[in-house]
Amino acid sequence: MIRDITLGQYYPAKSVLHRLDPRTKFVGTLLFVISLFLFHTFPGYGVATVFLVSMIALSKVPVSFMFKGLRAIFVILLITVAFNIFLTPGRVLWQLGFLKLTYEGLMQAGRMAIRLIYLVVGSSIMTLTTTPNQLTDGLEDLMRPLKRIRVPVHEIAMMMSIALRFIPILMEETDKIMKAQIARGADFETGNIFQKAKGLVPLLVPLFISAFRRANDLAMAMEARCYHGGEGRTQMKPLCYRGRDFVAYGVTLVYLAVSVVFRVKGI
Amino acid sequence: MGIIRASKLGFDYYRYDEDGQEQEVTRAIDHVDLDVREGQFVAILGHNGSGKSTLAKHINALLMPTEGTLWVDNMDTAAEGELWRIRQKAGMVFQNPDNQIIGTVVEEDVGFGPENMGVPTEDIWRRVDESLAAVGMVAYRDHSPNKLSGGQKQRVAIAGVMAMRPRCIVLDEPTAMLDPNGRHEVLRAVRELNQKENVTVILITHYMEEVVFADHVYVMDQGHIVLEGIPREIFTRVEELKDYGLDVPQVTLLAYELKKAGLSIPEGILTRKELVDALCRSN
């Protein structure tokens, strides 16, 4: 499961989405997520589905990658669905003891499930078609106005970028440390919550130390390559809106408008 | 005037205890003189703790000497205001392949140095293309560094340094964490850079096999330079090298043992071919 997190995994391909400015994709994803909460009927979700499916097709990323991220939220999804199905008051369709499966529950569960799934898939499209550096560049640019209130925008973006780069490495390291401690008889499974927490020490201490060591090495390497903060830096892939970005904004705004209309009209 | 020059260099490590009181002082480098000419391939050998890595970090001003001076292209590393120019002139590649790659895509990492230097966008791309070609990693430019082998990662790191157009590259035990194939890859790339682009190379290592092609070798022990000369000279000092915690390649050791047993073969045999030729000639 550790390797299944789609976060930070860029899939190289030459698609329209790959070529869009990351800011466009950020804003687009945000608007898409908003639309998911505006739509609340199945015709509405139908429109959302059409939009999502077209994005998936445009991205040229194999569909299997999109659904990798879903494995991480599988449990949350299950819990959400179960809660909604059984604990929503309404017209009872089936009963087992005090568990009442209601029509409204089914509807609500369906809505939640769709929102959650589409949210994850939608965000995945963004991270799969945008390199983490582009993502942080985009975020840095969108956050620029905050510089006026002394927010260290560049530093935040750099920290995020480095964190994304090291997530897979630290996950692998966690795996290795776990195996080494299991080889010494450590048990990460049995025991109550206190025992399990204590049992994590042989995993967390080496992991933290390793992370600090990496940070130290990385800082030296960055300094050796003349990194001295955000002042005076140029960009290899500067952000520049192109025609296709305006088209994308246009399409997304139309789509959002549709979702607003649907909501207002009660569809 | 050598491109890298050190005069009576000294460096102390201070260790402080929990109250901030000075607890221990270790003299990591003592009285080191160095003169590296442009275009040379220089090797610095030493066991762990001999001071070689500490010396390496002085060359690109990651550390400042406690005594003496180090000049990079006639710039004093301790002088104010020259820091970034020095680091551009003397690039450094470190031991751990993962902990020096910042970008999440190979070409973006190679561009990191030029970005920091304020190089205009178009030039950055030109440099990235050239550097990747120089280390043979153009095919991987779109890849995530995570999927690369150790040798490939180190080549990306070298490309990242080359993109800054340094005059000299310092490699601090670049092959210590690699398998034999990775080691060959990296050394081949470094040799090519030295020969084709005339980049001065300073290779810090404890593997004797890697210094066979160097122009000049320095051996360090306890912070001092204890031996220096061309590889052939150094390789004859088998007993001393062993005392300094180093190991000679099997071929050299065999030649040394045979000579000790009375055979008349030349000194400083470096390669298998030389040994076989020498033995066949001796009868």
Place this chain on the structure above:
Amino acid sequence: MSIELKNVSYLYSPGTAYEMRALENINLTIPEHQFIGMIGHTGSGKSTLIQLFNGLLRPTGGEVCYNGENIWGDGFSRKDLRSQVGLVFQYPEYQLFEVDVLQDVCFGPKNQGLSPKEAEKQAKRALEHVGVPEELFDKSPFELSGGQKKRVAIAGVLAMDPKILILDEPTAGLDPAGRDEILRQIASLHETRGITIVLVSHSMEDIARYVQRIVVMNQGQIAFDDIPKRVFSHYRELEQMGLAAPEITYVMHDLKSRGLDVDVEAITVEEAKRSILRALKAVREEVRT
């Protein structure tokens, strides 16, 4: 004690797009008291294989048996197995975590259920066997040098008193002096404790010097399983697998092809020296007569 692998295979991510055959058709027996070396190019399956020995990974095909019992059979405790089959990973020093050296080495014995006193006894014994001096016992593991840390990590596994100890590249990252030191300690472990040692390494010279038997892995299969001299006599095939024989082997073969009657099976400097001297003496005597 013995570990037996019968027709073992291992697939990563079976049934997905990332399915990768790491091991295939592995038949191997590891008896007691042997000193075995394992070599193979990166990706040949060595790391996967050693994790099958102590049940960290489960074979997708075939059986892994310990003393005749299938370790994945009902009721078999793999936790107990790991006390018998000790595994030290590459760069084991990165797994140290306790406040001091002694406590860290006690981790394994404590997990076996030993009392603190018993655990300390085993820990001290293990530390002695890997050559860690007593004055380091109450130091933080993070204050030690690389080589010392490695030895403490090995002691951590040794303290569980395993019958077989598997070490994955124990010399990785060490300088020549450190490398010699660790290998000497490991060889002496084989003598003093009488346990089986499996040494996974990339250094042909190190392997040639110490082991009694070499298993060569290539692309998930066992290519050779024999005594060192015989394995290295296949040096051309080893090259094609991305491996090499010790430098000495090449020297001896070159000499032989140039007409000098040397023992091509020599794999250490000592053997080579003796053989060459003998051969040259014979040539001189021939010339005289």
